[in-house]
Amino acid sequence: MTDTKKNNVSKLRIIVSAFEHKVLDKTVAEILSAVEKLEVETKGPIPLPTKTKRWTVNRSTFVYEQSKEQFEMKTHRRLIDIINPNQKVMETLTNMQIPAGVNVDVKMVNAK
Numbered sequence: 001m002t003d004t005k006k007n008n009v010s011k012l013r014i015i016v017s018a019f020e021h022k023v024l025d026k027t028v029a030e031i032l033s034a035v036e037k038l039e040v041e042t043k044g045p046i047p048l049p050t051k052t053k054r055w056t057v058n059r060s061t062f063v064y065e066q067s068k069e070q071f072e073m074k075t076h077r078r079l080i081d082i083i084n085p086n087q088k089v090m091e092t093l094t095n096m097q098i099p100a101g102v103n104v105d106v107k108m109v110n111a112k
Contacts, residue, residue, distance in 0.1 A: 012082040012089065015048070015105045021076045027102050028078050034092050035082060044080035051075040 014031065018024040028045045035042055052074050059067040082089060098104055 009110075010084060011109045012085040012093075013107045013109050014080040014082070014093075015077060015107075016045075016080070016102060017075055017077040017105075018102045019073065019075060020101065023099055023102060024076050024078060027099060027104075028080065031080060031093070031096065034096060035089060038086075038088050038092065040085060040089055041083040042080060043083065045078040046080075048077040048079055050077070 016024060016028055016031070018027070032042060032045070052072060054070065054072045056068050056070050058065055059069050093106065
């Protein structure tokens with residue numbers, strides 16, 4: 001009988017990503033504090049795997065072409081689930097000031 005109640009649960013899934021983990025953690029803390037004031041159930045922040053992008057560039061084109069320089073860029077991500085969000089939560093999230101360099105993806109998911 002409780003299964004029908006679980007089918008009506010909706011989640012707001014927020015994935016926050018940034019290149020610097022300190023800025024990312026600060027932004028996640030701000031989101032959670034704003035949502036907790038509205039007394040809505042949350043899960044997270046859950047750290048997701050860090051995406052690493054690497055590439056190699058030649059330092060010289062002709063004489064010293066064996067000399068190479070390597071670069072790396074890491075993207076840190078966190079996952080936050082807000083269970084049964086209301087209109088007030090949506091307004092709060094859209095009005096938040098997000099720092100430069102932080103990407104926030106918001107999706108509505110129907111949990112089964």
